[in-house]
């Protein structure tokens with residue numbers, strides 16, 4: 001809760017903000033980012049604060065408004081999600097602090113232990129969303145929408161009783177149409193998963209839930225190498241009742257960059273993600289760096305080939321979401337300005353990976369700035385893969401001030417196209433989205 005992570009205490013709004021540079025023609029929509037912003041004092045971990053949304057609306061070259069709003073969850077009112085006497089969880093209670101996505105007209109603030117909380121385009125809370133009673137499990141903070149079918153694929157994970165992982169699909173119209181238990185070895189933290197054209201890809205990794213840690217009130221997961229590590233490929237067409245599992249060397253993954261396969265009769269499935277050699281080994285504040293890593297699963301031989309392809313740590317990898325589940329050439333992530341600086345407040349910029357050439361380029365926001373997650377916005381619906389913009393919030397820790405920044409996604413070396421100074425500091429947070437005007 002210190003420095004760049006310190007919460008803000010006020011909900012503010014401002015209209016017609018000053019723009020340095022020019023907001024691009026055709027960039028009409030709202031950038032919304034979620035993060036942990038505890039309202040009632042210190043929490044046990046960065047991940048445990050109340051969700052707060054920061055929105056910046058752009059319309060016809062104007063920065064129309066900025067506002068920040070806590071998600072009005074039951075947790076914000078002090079309701080505990082776990083009934084200690086029965087060991088059961090109330091899925092309508094959650095922090096709603098991790099991500100915010102839009103699907104079939106609904107904007108959902110997400111946190112992986114509960115149902116989504118729906119919010120309005122102006123960031124007012126509507127309430128928990130259980131898809132007309134069809135959702136009976138928590139909802140991950142990282143759903144993935146298939147650009148070919150419009151379906152939103154997601155999962156939920158449970159900690160007390162099996163099935164510990166359940167896979168779901170919501171169709172393009174917002175109806176939950178498929179729910180399928182996934183058998184895993186026990187209750188673990190499963191932060192993200194992936195889809196390819198033909199598979200849903202599950203990570204079964206050794207960050208294991210521990211009830212004693214939960215009762216003590218701390219982060220209830222421990223690194224347990226004896227659990228093993230494996231990655232499972234489940235056919236999306238329903239032809240397999242269970243994933244085909246591939247054992248892999250011990251690791252942890254918070255964030256997928258993308259996955260893809262060779263097509264209907266393909267031999268290989270690829271997965272690119274940030275790989276940690278371990279997670280919270282020795283306590284919930286011990287991190288190994290996240291290094292960009294590629295797994296290749298051979299469906300003929302059952303073999304896995306894997307390699308790390310960047311030696312600089314990164315956070316929050318993103319792609320052009322129109323390539324989700326399809327092969328992508330480009331990816332972007334937050335990376336340190338000085339690769340040797342591993343402190344929590346290391347100045348950061350945005351790295352761009354060109355997976356075709358193996359090159360990486362870097363946008364530097366300056367010696368005291370920390371970048372938020374880069375969200376890609378295509379210039380138009382039929383624009384090429386990196387033909388568009390990156391939008392994010394950037395925090396200058398020297399001045400304790402924040403800006404909304406628009407970069408040319410194709411040209412990382414140029415200065416920002418537009419910078420919008422914000423009326424208050426936006427603390428470092430988690431994930432966000434661009435909601436284009438429809």
Ligand SMILES: [Fe+2]
Nearest residue numbers: 141191255431
């Ligand atoms: Fe995440």
